[in-house]
Amino acid sequence: MARDLAIDLGTANTLVYMKGRGIVLNEPSVIAVNRQTGEVLATGREAWQMIGRTPGYIVAVRPLRGGAITDFEIPERMIRLLLQRVGVSRFTRPKVVICVPSAITEVERRAVTDAARRAGAADAQLIEQPMAAAIGADLPIDEPIGNMVIDIGGGTSESAVISLGGIVALEAVRVGSFDIDASIQAYVRREHGIAIGERTAEEVKMAIGSAAETEDESQAEVRGRDLMTGLPRTVVLTPEEVRFAIDDTLTSIIDSVKRCLAKAPPELAQDFLVRGMYMVGGGGLLRGLPQRIEKETNVPVRMSEMPLEAVVMGAGHCIEHYDALKTMFMGARR
Amino acid sequence: MTWVYVAAVVVLVVAAWFLRGRRPDSGMTSYRKHIDALSSDARRGVREVHDRNRNSKPRDGTGS
Numbered sequence: 254m255a256r257d258l259a260i261d262l263g264t265a266n267t268l269v270y271m272k273g274r275g276i277v278l279n280e281p282s283v284i285a286v287n288r289q290t291g292e293v294l295a296t297g298r299e300a301w302q303m304i305g306r307t308p309g310y311i312v313a314v315r316p317l318r319g320g321a322i323t324d325f326e327i328p329e330r331m332i333r334l335l336l337q338r339v340g341v342s343r344f345t346r347p348k349v350v351i352c353v354p355s356a357i358t359e360v361e362r363r364a365v366t367d368a369a370r371r372a373g374a375a376d377a378q379l380i381e382q383p384m385a386a387a388i389g390a391d392l393p394i395d396e397p398i399g400n401m402v403i404d405i406g407g408g409t410s411e412s413a414v415i416s417l418g419g420i421v422a423l424e425a426v427r428v429g430s431f432d433i434d435a436s437i438q439a440y441v442r443r444e445h446g447i448a449i450g451e452r453t454a455e456e457v458k459m460a461i462g463s464a465a466e467t468e469d470e471s472q473a474e475v476r477g478r479d480l481m482t483g484l485p486r487t488v489v490l491t492p493e494e495v496r497f498a499i500d501d502t503l504t505s506i507i508d509s510v511k512r513c514l515a516k517a518p519p520e521l522a523q524d525f526l527v528r529g530m531y532m533v534g535g536g537g538l539l540r541g542l543p544q545r546i547e548k549e550t551n552v553p554v555r556m557s558e559m560p561l562e563a564v565v566m567g568a569g570h571c572i573e574h575y576d577a578l579k580t581m582f583m584g585a586r587r
Numbered sequence: 588m589t590w591v592y593v594a595a596v597v598v599l600v601v602a603a604w605f606l607r608g609r610r611p612d613s614g615m616t617s618y619r620k621h622i623d624a625l626s627s628d629a630r631r632g633v634r635e636v637h638d639r640n641r642n643s644k645p646r647d648g649t650g651s
Contacts, residue, residue: 273636274640275636275637275639276637276640277640388625388630391627391634393627394625395622395623395625395626395627417622418618418621418622418625562637566634566637569633569636569637570629573632573633573636574624576620577617577620577621577623577624578624578625580617580621581621
């Protein structure tokens with residue numbers, strides 16, 4: 254008997270919730286493919302470790318970039334492998350709810366649902382990430398109250414105002430924590446003359462990255478390739494430098510939050526001052542980011558209890574109450 | 588001739604049953620179900636499944 258599934262197909266991580274079982278898979282959204290034969294060599298954590306370290310004939314890629322599908326074949330293969338790994342076969346055909354960025358195009362939506370159906374799903378439905386996040390974060394979205402959720406993912410940042418079971422205002426930008434990493438990479442290249450990989454940039458962000466000054470201002474050693482000599486070199490980065498490097502990226506994320514607040518009807522806007530805005534997604538874990546958003550918007554910001562799992566938990570709830578929540582799926586409202 | 592009357596009555600009953608299903612309050616009913624399914628009580632089940640699953644997983648010490 255097939256167990257229905259909810260999938261958070263994130264730019265950074267993929268999580269799978271199985272009906273009645275909870276989260277059964279949580280790993281990086283990376284797939285390693287042999288360029289010559291087209292075979293999939295690794296997925297998830299194993300493929301993530303290959304990023305930037307592969308020989309010429311192997312390519313380790315993320316199926317989504319900036320919340321968009323760059324190569325339609327890759328997500329399809331990834332979804333097929335995911336379903337196989339959680340026990341879906343041609344004889345067990347589960348219903349699948351997939352969380353996708355709200356900015357996804359019609360063509361991309363169709364590509365994802367078709368991929369899931371071809372991979373063995375009896376029915377595939379899509380739900381916007383902020384909606385799933387609000388359900389997963391346990392916000393009282395069934396009540397006539399303004400609930401605001403900010404989901405900062407790897408490739409997109411989405412803010413949504415939700416009330417009475419539906420999205421009232423939504424704002425999404427294709428900027429996320431990978432863009433923060435890219436800003437660090439660009440800064441180190443420009444100011445220190447060394448090239449670093451995206452994994453190193455992510456490590457720098459996690460070690461000393463912050464959106465506002467913190468109590469712990471320790472420095473970090475960064476190793477890369479000198480652009481002039483081509484030889485390995487080490488430089489020391491300060492948290493202040495990293496804040497400067499990522500400032501423009503953070504500003505565009507915060508500006509999108511402000512635009513979403515501005516779209517909210519006045520009746521709901523007053524609720525935010527009391528209830529605050531809830532942050533989910535890995536990007537929200539950047540030190541000082543909630544405080545900076547709070548300072549710039551004058552609205553309290555609270556972190557969700559499970560920022561990384563909130564989206565898939567919300568989608569999991571939709572799969573547990575599939576019939577009652579059908580109207581929330583992206584196709585149902587068009 | 589009696590069969591014709593019986594068939595007509597059956598058709599009328601079936602038609603009435605179908606029309607009853609399309610009453611305007613069907614939207615209200617489905618909306619109520621939608622809102623009820625989003626209530627905190629309804630969502631508790633998913634959290635319980637998650638907690639139970641997390642607690643039952645063997646600790647392998649990898650920290651992942």
